[in-house]
Amino acid sequence: MNDSNDMQDEGPDPNTASMFGDDNPNAGSDEAYQVLARKYRPTTFDDMVGQEAMVRTLTNAFKTGRIAHAFMLTGVRGVGKTTTARLLARALNYVGNGEDGPSVKLNPMGTHCQAIMESRHPDVLELDAASRTGVADMRELLDGVRYSPVNARYKVYIIDEVHMLSTAAFNALLKTLEEPPPHVKFIFATTEIRKVPVTVLSRCQRFNLARLTTEALAAHLSRICEKEGAKVSEEGLALVARAAEGSARDALSVLDQAIVQSTGEEVSVEAIRDMLGLADRARVFNLLDAATSGQHKAALEETTSQLQEGAEAQVLMKDLLDAMAEIARAQAMGDAYIFAGPTEWTDRTKKLAASMSNAQSARYWKLLLQGFEDCARAPDPNVAAEMAVLRLAAAAALPSPEEAARMFQGGPTGGPAGGGPNGGGYANGDPGPGAQAYQAGGSGGAKAHAQAGQVVARAVPDQYAEAAPGPVLGSLNQICAALQTDKQIHLLYDVEHYVRPAEVRYGLFTYAAAPGIPADFQMRMKNWLEDKTGVEWQVDLGHSTRESLEEIRVRQEKERIDEVSSIPRIAEALDLLPGAKVVKIEKFDTDDEGNVVRVDFNRRRDFSKLDDV
Incomplete structure (x- = not known):
């Protein structure tokens, strides 16, 4: 059959x-x-x-x-x-x-x-x-x-x-x-x-059946070129292998197209790049270098030039994303890092990796990812790409996450941006507590509150908040209000009932867990915060003597009942009725127009109108 x-x-x-x-x-x-x-x-x-x-x-x-x-x-x-x-x-x-x-x-x-x-x-x-x-x-x-x-x-x-x-x-x-x-x-x-x-x-x-790695696929294409007697540059084969995304059949189909362009001479990387509609890798590095060093004009001019020469906005964003991912890999692998392509690409990737910290490369990647998504839905993709690059340049002007952590902690500033021995943070290269994107000290400062249940809410200066990729959630109240707006009912319930806040500010959420907290709360909270704000968050357990919002509500309700029950006339009534007790208290007040209204102490709080917990 x-x-x-x-x-x-x-x-x-x-x-x-x-x-x-x-x-x-x-x-x-x-x-x-x-x-x-x-x-x-x-x-x-x-x-x-x-x-x-x-x-x-x-x-x-x-x-x-x-x-x-x-x-x-x-x-x-x-x-x-x-x-x-x-x-x-x-x-x-x-x-x-x-x-x-x-x-x-x-x-x-x-x-x-x-x-x-x-x-x-x-x-x-x-x-x-x-x-x-x-x-x-x-x-x-x-x-x-x-x-x-x-x-x-x-x-x-x-x-x-x-x-x-x-x-x-x-x-x-x-x-x-x-x-x-x-x-x-x-x-x-x-x-x-x-x-x-x-x-x-x-x-x-x-x-x-696993995808072929770029290195293995490039080597496979090189062997086939030898059998065919075809001459294709090493850089060109690397481009073909990367464009195939692990598919041997796709790679061979593109190679077939590339070989046809040969007239007896070696097929250059430029010819293959034009055939695939890719941006020049060297120019991608130049663009990243200008943007991550805060050169707004140079970055914008290079972006506009590539777009005018025929590069597609979304393809350019993807090339930038790929390059930034390679930079992050180079930071993680150190001297063991090797790029699937010419030595020049490896050297430039390592050079860019050394110019920023791990947290900064993660920040830039998220900004570029947002730019890629913007290009897909914007009326003019080219403008969206230019704005994404300008956001990248603006983020480069912000203090590094490690620097921001020192500013919050009152330590010395001005050190290198990178993590590790030369860049602040911990000795293993991790940023210190709360070292997250777009944090800053200065005039915003920190406001401590003595009332039980209150948390530290650190204000972010306007110039940093404007450059943030998403909303700046700087306190537990703001986080709860955002959860309520997003209708994250289960996560908001867990925050109210099981979170005893230790320190909560932009990029940092530490807490002590009340009995009964779901096992996956920490992961769900981190994922939502990062999706909401567009930056990386540190969500960890810590020590806290404060109460959860639900514990505060229960305590305050009990205090009101005890206070009301001690009123002489009510206490006398309770004595005359064995087993009777006060179970609910309602307060009547007047509104702006003088009308009598009832105030329910137990209604869900409007977090968006609160300044502090």
Whole structure:
């Protein structure tokens, strides 16, 4: 039942006898030309790049005889799911080279290999679930399950894009998949593993085909260029590998396009960059350098220049995001960091990494991410990109998070921006407590309150608040008001009932936990604060002698009841009625127009109108 035209189209040319097509007599003919993605499709497991874990598992399974009856292959497009399915079908039915049992050693080609590779073997049946989704198609395919293989060891059913099957088709498959005959094997492939019912997944041995790393993919492309006699610059291959995002097929398709541009000379990185519509990497570094050093004019001019020369706003933002992510990686890895590309790129990445602290690079990345999102929805993406770069330059003028922490703590300022021994903070390079973006001291200062339950609320100077990517939440009251506005009912409930505040200010939320606090409160609180404000927050347990908001409410209610119960006339009434007690107190007041209104002490407080807790 080999009805998959798509799969047949992807099959290798029968004249291609090796992975590199060296024995193809028509290789030089225009009519017989094969695109690289097909010509260099792996023909053995040894040819596969980056899937060592799967090959190791299959090797051990074949040696021990513990072979599953169903396999699920999942991964992004172009990592080799269909190719792996056919290789696995060959391995299950391999006969040759002295082997008469399942084997991952497929060289030389076995008795059934050629027919399976050409999708014409009677015992290896392929179904393209994208075009055959119905239950009738599944029943037709499964009708042959009860029959033994014609001449192979196993009857193998390959179902590509299995997530496209209908619910009825999955249900028809389940019983056979649960108890298949010993001569039947199923191989499923999908890019959407979450759409496959768990009842099917639980009956399969699952292999996640990993994306290829940029380094491995660039090396693979380099080997293919040598076989093809093509000259492509090292930097160009690195660009192709990065643009493919881990997909070997995508990389080979782009490489095919790049080789066509050659006229006997080496294909330059500029030609590939123009072909892909990418910004010049060196110019990306120049732009980042200007923006992160606070040079507004230079950063804006470079952004405008790149956009006018044809760079797309969102692509430019993505290039900046990628570069900033590499900077953060360089900071984390230190001397061990290597960039997949020319040495100049590595050197410039390390230089930029040394010019800022870890917290600053995280701040810049979040600002660029917001800029990327702005470009997607702004009426004019180019203007959105320019504004994003200007925000980046404005953030560079702010004190580093480590510097801000020292300002709050009253320590000396003016040290280097970086963390660690030369940049303040802790010895391990982490910023000190409360070292978060857009904090500052100065005239805002800190206002301490003596009343129980109050927390420190530090004001942020206007010039810093204006540059913040989101709202500046500087006190517990502001945080509660924002939670109430966002209708974060469960999180607000937890804050009111279980948080005994220690120190709460912009970027820092420390507290002691009251009994009963949910185990995931700290994670949920941190995630919401960072999503809300656009900066990183430190949310930690600390020591506090204060009460939670709910404990304050209960205590104050009890104090009011005790006070009212001690009024002589009410106390006399309580004595005359054994067991009687005051359970609720209502206060009547007058509004601005003189009307009598009732005040409910127990109503939810309007946090937005409070100055302090």
